[in-house]
Amino acid sequence: MPDEAEISSVCAAIGEEGIGRVVAAFYRQIPNDDLLGPLYPPQDLAEAETRLREFLIFRFGGPEYYLHHRGHPRLRMRHAPFPISQSVRDRWVALMDRALAEAELPADTAAIMQAFLHHIATFLLNS
Numbered sequence: 001m002p003d004e005a006e007i008s009s010v011c012a013a014i015g016e017e018g019i020g021r022v023v024a025a026f027y028r029q030i031p032n033d034d035l036l037g038p039l040y041p042p043q044d045l046a047e048a049e050t051r052l053r054e055f056l057i058f059r060f061g062g063p064e065y066y067l068h069h070r071g072h073p074r075l076r077m078r079h080a081p082f083p084i085s086q087s088v089r090d091r092w093v094a095l096m097d098r099a100l101a102e103a104e105l106p107a108d109t110a111a112i113m114q115a116f117l118h119h120i121a122t123f124l125l126n127s
């Protein structure tokens with residue numbers, strides 16, 4: 001797991017635009033995914049994309065849009081409605097890895113993001 005200084009340096013390194021490209025590439029895969037597709041709200045996918053983008057911008061050291069729009073993240077509580085087994089977690093991670101590769105970010109920043117996202121995905125296991 002990267003340290004706090006590394007995590008909060010990501011937004012300065014690649015900008016809100018860089019984070020947005022990763023999140024967009026992740027959400028593009030969701031509608032066609034047999035495991036994850038059914039978990040996400042089909043009419044609300046653009047808003048879901050905004051929620052994840054704003055959370056990551058905040059967590060990676062950028063502006064706090066997420067806190068203003070959604071309040072405290074409480075990620076485990078917000079994921080409680082969705083059964084996250086090891087295979088669901090692994091699929092989420094696989095889609096995110098593909099999104100990171102597609103975004104072609106500087107390798108050191110991509111590695112920090114990847115380690116952070118994998119760690120939180122494991123933390124969210126709940127079934």
Ligand code: HEM
Nearest residue numbers: 039040048051052055070078082084089092117120121124
């Ligand atoms: C482990 C696999 C994961 C699954 C299956 C999953 C699934 C979901 C689903 C179905 C939603 C609801 C979509 C919406 O309407 O916003 C959601 C929301 C969200 N997820 Fe995940 N997620 C996972 C991992 C993560 C990780 C690793 C993070 C952060 C690093 C994350 C951050 C968020 C955020 C910020 C929201 C919006 C919460 C809100 O403000 O309501 N998720 N997730």
